[in-house]
Amino acid sequence: MLPTKTIMNIDEEIKKAESxxxxxxxxxxxxxxxxxxxxxxxxxxxxRGFAISEKSEEKILEWETExxxxxxxxxxxxxxxxxxxxxxxxxxxxxxxxxLTGLCCSSDPLYSDKE
Ligand SMILES: [Zn+2]
Numbered sequence: 001m002l003p004t005k006t007i008m009n010i011d012e013e014i015k016k017a018e019s020x021x022x023x024x025x026x027x028x029x030x031x032x033x034x035x036x037x038x039x040x041x042x043x044x045x046x047x048r049g050f051a052i053s054e055k056s057e058e059k060i061l062e063w064e065t066e067x068x069x070x071x072x073x074x075x076x077x078x079x080x081x082x083x084x085x086x087x088x089x090x091x092x093x094x095x096x097x098x099x100l101t102g103l104c105c106s107s108d109p110l111y112s113d114k115e
Contacts, residue, residue, distance in 0.1 A: 050080055050087060050089070050105045050106065051105060051106050052089065052103070052104070052105045053103075053104040053105065053106075055104070056089065056103040056104045056105065059100065059103060060091055060100065060103065063091065063100045064076065064091075067093060067096075067098055070096070070098075071093055071095060071096045071098065072095075073093055073094070073095035073096065075093075075094070076091045076092065076093050076094075077091065077092050077093075077094055078090075078091055079091070079092060080105065086106065087105055087106060088101075088103075089103040089104065089105040090102075090103060091103070
């Protein structure tokens, strides 16, 4: 019995399958590029903030607990001041003006305690 498909038919099917593979390979390549761009943007966004040292964070939480017993205001302002030595951080209650200074932070995302 003779085959129902001609060699040309089979070649055409191969061509179609190859173009489908090329399409999906290109699609995967573009999606990977998009993923990388999204990750880069996310990292830039995260690292745009200031890293507060662990010791400073502990001091702030302690200060907040103490402050919240005396003042009804639950919101505090974080003030970052650029100085010649780096960035100074203080927290202040906008209502009673109680302030905590001498805190450490950095715009370096890998910053840790150097106090
Ligand atoms: Zn207060």
